[in-house]
Amino acid sequence: MIRFILLQNRQGKTRLAKYYIPLEDSEKHKLEYEVHRLVVNRDPKFTNFVEFRTHKVIYRRYAGLFFSMCVDITDNELVYLESIHLFVEILDHFFSNVCELDLVFNFHKVYLILDEFILAGELQETSKKAIIERMAELERQE
Amino acid sequence: MACKLREFVQRVRACKTAAEEREVIAKESAAIRTAFKDDNPKRHRNLLKLMFMHMLGYPTHFGQMECVKLIAGNSFPEKKIGYLGFMLLLDEKQELLMLVTNSIKNDFNNANQFIVGVALCAFANLCSAEMASDLAAEVSKLLQHSNPYVRKKAALCCVKIVRKVPDFGESLLRPAITLLSDKHHGVLISAIKLCIVLCQTNSTLLEQMRKETSNLVEILKNLLTSEYRAEYDCSGISDPLLQIEILRLLRLLGKADADSSDIMSDVLAQVMTNTDARKVPGSAILYECVQTVVHIEATKGLRVLAINVLGHFLSNNDNNIRYVALNMLVKIVALDLQAIQRHRSIVMECLKDADLSIKKRALDLVYALATEDNVKALTKELLEFLMNSSRDLKQDLTMKICSVIQKFASSKLWYIQNMIHLISEAGEFVKSDSLYMLIVIISNTPKLHGYTVRLLYNMVGKWKNQESFALIAIWCIGEYGEMLVNHAGELEIEDPMTITEHEVLDTLEDIAAKSKESINIRVFLLVALLKLSSRYDTCTERIKDMIENYKHSSTLEVQQRAVEFSAIILKYSSIRKVLADRIPALNETVYESKRADGAVAALGPTVRVASPPLFSENHITAPTICTKLSSTDSVNLLDLSIDKEASGQTLDGFSMLQDLLNMDTRSSSKSSPYTGISDIDKNFTEDSKEHPSTSFGNEQFLEMYSAQGPMFPSIVALQTNRLKVLFNFSKPTNNPEITMIHATYLNCSSDLCTDLMLQAAVPKFLLLKLDPASGNILLPNANGTITQCLTVTNTLHGQKPLMMRIRVTCKVNGQEIVEQAQVENFPSGV
Numbered sequence: 013m014i015r016f017i018l019l020q021n022r023q024g025k026t027r028l029a030k031y032y033i034p035l036e037d038s039e040k041h042k043l044e045y046e047v048h049r050l051v052v053n054r055d056p057k058f059t060n061f062v063e064f065r066t067h068k069v070i071y072r073r074y075a076g077l078f079f080s081m082c083v084d085i086t087d088n089e090l091v092y093l094e095s096i097h098l099f100v101e102i103l104d105h106f107f108s109n110v111c112e113l114d115l116v117f118n119f120h121k122v123y124l125i126l127d128e129f130i131l132a133g134e135l136q137e138t139s140k141k142a143i144i145e146r147m148a149e150l151e152r153q154e
Numbered sequence: 155m156a157c158k159l160r161e162f163v164q165r166v167r168a169c170k171t172a173a174e175e176r177e178v179i180a181k182e183s184a185a186i187r188t189a190f191k192d193d194n195p196k197r198h199r200n201l202l203k204l205m206f207m208h209m210l211g212y213p214t215h216f217g218q219m220e221c222v223k224l225i226a227g228n229s230f231p232e233k234k235i236g237y238l239g240f241m242l243l244l245d246e247k248q249e250l251l252m253l254v255t256n257s258i259k260n261d262f263n264n265a266n267q268f269i270v271g272v273a274l275c276a277f278a279n280l281c282s283a284e285m286a287s288d289l290a291a292e293v294s295k296l297l298q299h300s301n302p303y304v305r306k307k308a309a310l311c312c313v314k315i316v317r318k319v320p321d322f323g324e325s326l327l328r329p330a331i332t333l334l335s336d337k338h339h340g341v342l343i344s345a346i347k348l349c350i351v352l353c354q355t356n357s358t359l360l361e362q363m364r365k366e367t368s369n370l371v372e373i374l375k376n377l378l379t380s381e382y383r384a385e386y387d388c389s390g391i392s393d394p395l396l397q398i399e400i401l402r403l404l405r406l407l408g409k410a411d412a413d414s415s416d417i418m419s420d421v422l423a424q425v426m427t428n429t430d431a432r433k434v435p436g437s438a439i440l441y442e443c444v445q446t447v448v449h450i451e452a453t454k455g456l457r458v459l460a461i462n463v464l465g466h467f468l469s470n471n472d473n474n475i476r477y478v479a480l481n482m483l484v485k486i487v488a489l490d491l492q493a494i495q496r497h498r499s500i501v502m503e504c505l506k507d508a509d510l511s512i513k514k515r516a517l518d519l520v521y522a523l524a525t526e527d528n529v530k531a532l533t534k535e536l537l538e539f540l541m542n543s544s545r546d547l548k549q550d551l552t553m554k555i556c557s558v559i560q561k562f563a564s565s566k567l568w569y570i571q572n573m574i575h576l577i578s579e580a581g582e583f584v585k586s587d588s589l590y591m592l593i594v595i596i597s598n599t600p601k602l603h604g605y606t607v608r609l610l611y612n613m614v615g616k617w618k619n620q621e622s623f624a625l626i627a628i629w630c631i632g633e634y635g636e637m638l639v640n641h642a643g644e645l646e647i648e649d650p651m652t653i654t655e656h657e658v659l660d661t662l663e664d665i666a667a668k669s670k671e672s673i674n675i676r677v678f679l680l681v682a683l684l685k686l687s688s689r690y691d692t693c694t695e696r697i698k699d700m701i702e703n704y705k706h707s708s709t710l711e712v713q714q715r716a717v718e719f720s721a722i723i724l725k726y727s728s729i730r731k732v733l734a735d736r737i738p739a740l741n742e743t744v745y746e747s748k749r750a751d752g753a754v755a756a757l758g759p760t761v762r763v764a765s766p767p768l769f770s771e772n773h774i775t776a777p778t779i780c781t782k783l784s785s786t787d788s789v790n791l792l793d794l795s796i797d798k799e800a801s802g803q804t805l806d807g808f809s810m811l812q813d814l815l816n817m818d819t820r821s822s823s824k825s826s827p828y829t830g831i832s833d834i835d836k837n838f839t840e841d842s843k844e845h846p847s848t849s850f851g852n853e854q855f856l857e858m859y860s861a862q863g864p865m866f867p868s869i870v871a872l873q874t875n876r877l878k879v880l881f882n883f884s885k886p887t888n889n890p891e892i893t894m895i896h897a898t899y900l901n902c903s904s905d906l907c908t909d910l911m912l913q914a915a916v917p918k919f920l921l922l923k924l925d926p927a928s929g930n931i932l933l934p935n936a937n938g939t940i941t942q943c944l945t946v947t948n949t950l951h952g953q954k955p956l957m958m959r960i961r962v963t964c965k966v967n968g969q970e971i972v973e974q975a976q977v978e979n980f981p982s983g984v
Contacts, residue, residue: 055508059477059511061474088402090434090441091395093474094388097434120235123238127275131307137339137343139339146303153230153231
């Protein structure tokens with residue numbers, strides 16, 4: 013199960029943080045800081061998996077943005093690697109060529125997309141098309 | 155006046171300093187507070203701004219009530235933002251949650267599927283145990299909702315409910331199984347997830363779920379053969395994420411169940427043979443499939459197929475894929491060593507990877523793959539690799555090589571060669587007990603003395619500043635130096651070489667010059683020189699000069715040795731030869747038995763006690779000098795602080811020695827006639843208590859001892875059909891209160907006993923001290939014994955007899971066995 017998902021830029025600013033386990037705010041900030049430190053300086057040739065406390069972090073870097081998922085130690089790393097990619101594809105499609113600023117100004121939409129993709133720490137939908145269509149419908153409801 | 159969200163974000167981003175940012179936030183917070191007080195229609199816009207502040211880490215608690223109000227509103231946009239804010243600003247621990255439980259419940263029944271959707275989403279994110287109990291019935295109703303979006307969300311909400319309150323599992327099993335026939339992939343993956351969680355929480359549910367195995371296999375088969383569907387296609391593979399989830403569920407179902415394993419075998423083989431591993435999604439499926447095969451009751455053929463899939467992974471260019479393969483292989487090494495062995499060469503290649511996490515795993519795997527058959531080639535490769543390896547890996551690597559060499563050494567020659575190479579390359583990482591063991595083995599192999607010392611001599615020329623290597627080389631040159639010159643014990647594999655005595659001394663000088671800081675090397679060197687002085691007749695003068703040089707050393711210990719040794723050479727040349735004789739072979743038995751236990755690593759501190767000065771912290775003392783002395787003068791000469799009477803007659807000297815050492819003679823581990831004279835420091839007593847003294851030393855000593863004290867018949871303290879414990883007794887002459895009990899354990903059964911341990915209890919007037927046993931493994935059919943010393947002090951000697959209750963615990967075939975007995979038949983007078 014996914015424990016939390018973080019979207020951070022190289023400077024360590026958190027652009028999105030979704031926790032699927034209850035944590036204190038101070039603990040959240042500490043985690044964000046630690047995860048950023050772990051992933052930001054890793055050699056790009058290295059694996060995208062880092063052990064983190066009793067879990068592991070699967071991360072992927074897209075330009076200046078790091079997408080990190082903290083998952084159970086026994087989980088299939090490659091699945092989450094692929095999930096991150098799928099999520100980025102969805103964002104890219106939704107914002108047509110996504111950049112960091114899109115995520116800053118439309119953070120609430122990013123949360124909505126994520127809620128359509130992952131729920132309660134588990135994958136909910138595997139089809140990019142389904143999520144994009146759902147988002148379009150949600151937008152129409154405004 | 156409050157502004158739009160976009161403007162607000164821009165304003166915050168425009169701030170150049172943190173102080174400026176705080177000011178903007180504070181102003182906006184105030185504006186929002188005021189806006190909240192009036193019934194402002196822009197409420198949800200303000201809430202979004204609060205969320206943004208929250209993400210930046212500013213306090214936003216005053217917005218929490220607004221979320222509740224928005225959730226209670228009627229329109230979808232309001233509810234959407236309300237729930238979103240609620241999820242972001244609160245978590246499941248907060249009291250406020252109670253306020254929205256009812257709103258969520260109402261929204262579940264709303265006709266608008268979007269409202270049901272956001273409510274389910276909030277529930278999945280925030281559900282506490284209490285909320286789960288309250289709303290479980292409502293959520294499970296939604297599992298049959300006409301809209302697939304609602305169904306899939308409801309299924310994941312059920313996952314959350316079962317995690318919070320496992321008791322709901324049973325009622326959810328039927329609906330979950332019904333969902334498995336859903337055609338919508340989102341619903342399907344959520345339903346499978348729910349099934350997985352149900353199986354994990356409850357074994358009876360798992361049992362019932364097994365009936366669905368063929369159904370699941372069918373779904374997976376359809377995925378594999380289905381026509382191309384763009385929305386689920388992922389680089390040519392049909393919905394990999396769904397496939398993986400099915401494989402995970404199959405893993406649970408097939409585990410320890412032959413029937414369901416059988417049903418899924420075909421489809422697993424199909425997945426493994428047909429999936430394209432070139433891209434990550436394909437690899438992810440294969441990886442999951444391999445895990446499933448490994449966990450279920452798979453046939454051998456299927457397992458080999460799985461291991462070969464991982465073997466292919468190893469030659470993938472993607473580090474991530476190699477990483478998971480190595481990780482997996484390490485875990486399943488025990489499963490099929492032979493099949494994994496075939497991929498060894500690729501694993502060795504992974505050792506050269508740039509990524510440390512890959513290197514470490516590859517090393518673990520290589521280590522696990524070592525067997526008696528491949529150890530020679532493997533050690534050679536690892537040693538070569540060690541030379542070029544980076545420092546961060548070196549320590550781990552060295553310990554692993556060392557362990558492989560010790561574990562699988564088939565001949566002493568091979569062992570010595572490889573240990574020496576290892577130490578010359580990375581001696582700093584080799585543990586001291588391994589070094590000591592090497593010395594013990596060298597000293598016990600007279601046939602290889604010549605070869606060893608010549609090998610060391612050759613290698614010392616390319617010395618890489620490894621102190622431990624220098625110490626071993628110097629020690630061996632000191633002990634076996636004459637063999638460098640006279641070609642003694644030359645092996646066929648050696649190239650004959652001619653070395654002169656002067657060349658040897660040149661080399662020693664060279665090492666000394668290169669290692670200015672090391673006192674240990676210095677002290678070893680002095681002892682070696684003293685020894686060589688009696689063997690190298692042509693260079694006595696030069697050796698004398700070399701020793702003299704150290705008379706001015708600023709290190710006290712070095713200086714003292716130098717003064718003493720030059721005195722020996724100058725004035726006492728008559729005894730020099732005896733004094734500088736080779737030390738007798740070191741006691742090997744203890745180390746052999748430890749090796750059999752595989753407990754070599756735990757040996758550490760023992761070395762300090764039983765060892766000659768090698769590798770102990772204080773190498774200064776030099777017991778390598780033999781003391782078969784008869785002259786009292788020579789002892790004085792060595793300034794050994796042994797009383798004159800104690801010096802000569804080693805046999806009678808024990809009581810003196812005992813006083814001198816201020817300890818129980820029993821614990822003197824080295825009490826052979828060749829007493830290491832100068833090694834007697836105070837630490838000795840303490841250390842020897844903690845560590846098993848050599849059984850050899852004990853027995854010999856006890857024999858000598860009992861010759862002096864009164865004799866007692868031995869008794870059988872415990873006799874069962876499995877174990878027999880014998881007690882032998884002895885008493886020191888000077889103190890009748892003390893009784894030494896020498897316990898011998900025998901295993902009369904035909905099963906191996908391991909982890910043997912004795913516990914003993916005595917009445918209060920007795921003081922009992924248990925020494926460590928000589929081992930903890932008893933071979934069957936009385937083949938071999940363990941001995942242990944017990945010291946009992948009877949404070950009421952003469953008034954009350956000895957009595958004792960003993961309990962022996964051991965493990966036979968993994969089962970704990972306890973035997974106990976009351977020992978009352980002590981011989982009278984003890």
